[in-house]
Amino acid sequence: MNRPTTRSKNKKPKPSDDVDKISDTLRKIHASGEITQDDINQLYNIGKPVCQGCRVNAKDNPNCFCGLIPSPNGSRKSGIWQKMSDIIQSLGPDPFKELRASLDSPAGLTNLGATCYANSILQCLYMNTTFRKGVLSIEVDVLRKQPVLDQLARLFAQLHASKRAFVDSAPFIKTLELDNGVQQDSHEFLTLLLSLLERCLSNSRSVVPRTIVQDLFRGSVSHVTTCSRCGKDSEASSKIEDFYELELNVLGLKSLDESLDDYLRVEELNGENQYFCESCEARVDASRSIKLRTLPRVLNIQLKRYVFLPKTTTKKKITSAFSFPRELDMRKRLCDPAQVDLIYDLSAILIHKGTAVNSGHYIAHIRDEKRGQWWEFDDEHVSNLGDHPFGEDSSGHKSKPPQKEPLVHSSPVSAAGDATDVLPQFAENGDSEHSEIFSSADAYMLMYNLRQTNVHLRKTSMVLDANNTETERTDSTSNDITSLPSYLRDEVDELNASYVEACHQYKLRKETTLRLIEERRQEVRLILSEAPVQSFEEPFYWISANWLRLWVDNIMPPVLDNTLIQCSHGKVHMAEVGSMKRLSASAWVKLFSKYGGGPALAKDDYCVDCLKEAAHKLVCADSYRDRRKTVKELADSVLSGNCTDGTYYVSKAWYGCVIFCYVFPIDPLSLPVTSQKCLDKSYLGPVIEYLRILEEIRKIIFIKCEDE
Ligand SMILES: [Zn+2]
Ligand SMILES: [Zn+2]
Ligand SMILES: [Zn+2]
Ligand SMILES: [Zn+2]
Structure with missing residues (x-):
């Protein structure tokens, strides 16, 4: 049926009074063939009161403009009445949030899926100023031929001078051809990376970078077997093997001290395990142990937190607490005890969070050599930890309060082979700050830097250079980089310039959008305030309620469109009374002049037909x-x-x-x-x-x- 009063069965039925009145009016029109102004007022609901404060917009009242804009505390999901925070969010990521606080706070590295292990290691390497300086001094022609070195130098240059709070590690990771989606073991990664860098750097003619990996990370050990009868060492015992890290057991061990003892422990070979002595020409009892020959400037200690379980052929993480000192005295761990102090300072802790071997998350706590501050590197996020490697008020990782009496720890057999030797665990100078011991259930790798004071720098260098006498040494305490090589500087400058430009563009976009929104809101409020028509006599215009809503909500409203409320005769159909509003002439003129379109449907445009x-x-x-x-x-x-x-x-x-x-x-x-x-x-x-x-x-x- 096409009777106007029941146009849509989904609509709330009109009060039967109204229906009756409308029907009566239509019957009257049919009978008389005449239409009066009163008929029009009634049929087009023109006489409905100009209302205020309806909860939702009253559809059947063309004079109701309530509910078109949300209440002062309300908001919409889209358009100009969204929360300001949502509007700002819709502008996309704010580049200002990526602004680096200052060049003194280190930059983070983006995570490419599961590359936190690589990021943590890269930060450990970058934060070592000697290594950083070495990488940044590689010759341009070498970089051109060695993409790995080239990308590493670019990465370091950005970490050094980027205005962004984090740097994209993708180009470097790409050259390594790693699978970004697969979590790798940080230890394996470091081992592979160092050997790769060592190989690539051998192409350099410049002394510092050429051997930087060996100079910093390489130490040496021997596996010594001693005959108990003649007291001679086996021939193989004189063989010196390089190491780039010490892999220490942690299972059943509580501290770094215990783990080092375990590593250097003397193993007795007897019974079935007897050893054939060339000198004695007989199978004899013997002792076997690892002897530390030389120690590197950066002592890299891998804690074997993963143990292989033969039963399930899986690896299990050992999550017991493990303690390690801020200051590590290695002098007496050498097989030929050094004549000078060999004090190492804790410089980085690599932490693995989670229990699964190939998942979880790696972060690194690294000490800034220049200022002594500790920083937590968690991919893009870098936060200051203050003077403490686990933060000033950290929980979970406890540091033992310095004890007044140095804790005397009896070592069963010292590195020097003297069974009665006693190693004091605390520095003899009694400096309580350096005597601190930290404990962590997640620490996976520890980096210790050799303390090089001007007084004994020369001597320690000599000790360390036993295998490397031709190498020149530079004082590592004065290796701050004040400027980058120009080719790297140019690239970073370019990246910084485009970042600054992106910030500028964002700021402009934000200002423009916010201004536009504010202008639109004011316009909507103003026009709606003068929209209602107060009397029957006043001129007025019909407007499509549909378009009016678009105009109220949209940031950029479309052209004014009244065609939906037009009948086939080009006039205003009475059946559309629920889809249109009655606008004052002043409101209409403002909308029509600004948004164009139309058509203008005025008071007299009701459709007689x-x-x-x-x-x-x-x-x-x-x-x-x-x-x-x-x-x-x-x-x-x-x-x-x-x-x-x-x-x-x-x-x-x-x-x-x-x-x-x-x-x-x-x-x-x-x-x-x-x-x-x-x-x-x-x-x-x-x-x-x-x-x-x-x-x-x-x-x-x-x-x-x-x-x-
Ligand atoms: Zn209302
Ligand atoms: Zn012998
Ligand atoms: Zn992760
Ligand atoms: Zn018509």
Whole structure:
């Protein structure tokens, strides 16, 4: 049915009073053929009150402009009434958030999926100023031929001078051809990286970078077997093997001291394990141990937190607490005890979080050599830990308070082989700060830097250079980099310039957007405040409620569009009264002049044709209902037995049509009637049968109507 008052069955039904009034008006229009201004006011709801404070916008009131903008504390999910924070977020990431606080706070490295192990190691290497300086002094022609070195130098240059708080490690990781998605073991990574760098750097003609890996990280050991009978060492014992890290057991051991003892422990070879002495020419009891020949400037200690479980053929992480000192005295660990102090300062702790071997997360706590500050490197995020490697008020990683009496730890057998030797665990100078001991259940790798004071720098260098006498030494305490080589400087400058430009563009975009939003909000508030029309006499314009909402919400509203409320005659259809609003002339002029489009539909643009058509349809529907009632009464009387012979018999075909008409709203009386009077009495039975069917269908139809 196309009666305007029940246009959509989804709509809340109008109060029956209104429906009756509208129907009466339409019947009156149909009867008289005339439309008065009062009729228009009523049919177009023009007389509805100008309201205020409706919770939601009243659709059936063209004078209601309530609820179009959210309440002062409210917001929308999109458009100009979003929360300001959401609008700012929609501008994309804020590059200012990536701004590095200062060049004194180290930069982070992006995580490419599961590359935190590599990032942690790279930060450990970068934070070593000697290593950094070495990498940054590689000759340009060597860099051109060695992509790994080239990318490492670029990475270091950016870490050094980038204005961004974190640097993209992808180009470097790419040259290593690692699988970014697979978590690797940081220890394996460091070993591979150092040997790769050592190989690449051998192409350098410049002394510092050429041997920087060996100079910093390489120490040497011997595996010594001593005959208990003649006291001679085996031939193989004089063989010196290089190491770049010490791999220490932690299973069942509580401290670095215990682990070093374990590493240097003397193993007795007897019984089935007896050793064949070349001198004695016999199988004899012997002792075997690892002897530390030389120590590197950067002592890299790997803690074997992963133990292989033969039963399940898996690795298990040992999560017991392990303690290590801030200051490590290695003098007496050497097989030929050094004549000078060999004091190492804790410089980095690599931490593995999580229990699984190939997952979890790596972070590094590294000491800034220049200022002595500790920093936590967690991929992009770098945070200051102060003077303490685990932060000033850290929980979980406890440091033991300095004890007044130096803790005397009895070592079963010292490196020098003197069984009665006693190693004091604390520095003899009694400096309590350096005597601190830290404990961690996650520390996976420790880096200790040899303390080089001017007083004994020369001497220690000599000790360390036992295998490397031709190497020149530079004083590592004065290796601050004040400027980068120009080729690297240029690249960083370029990156910084484009970053600054991105910041500038973002700032501009943000300012423009916020200004636009503010202007739009003001415009909407102003125009809506003058939108209501106060009297019948005032001129007014119809506006599509649909477009009005777009204009209220959108940052960039579309062209004004009133076509949805237009009828086929180009006028305003009364049926659209729920989809339009009545605007004051001043509000209309503002919108129309700014947004164009249209068409302008004014007070007098109501559609007479559509009104008359609606009136006609209503009256037709009235009479159809009347006639249907007649047919129903006819059927009822037949079924209740009031069938007078020769009165109500009709043809089969006609009743077939009647049934059809109940299903489809066609006037049954308008159908051609073949025979209204049945001549053959024997037809009565089938006719009654048809009427019964008709009745059943009627019930169904009526039940259906009630449901609706
Ligand atoms: Zn309202
Ligand atoms: Zn012997
Ligand atoms: Zn991670
Ligand atoms: Zn029309």
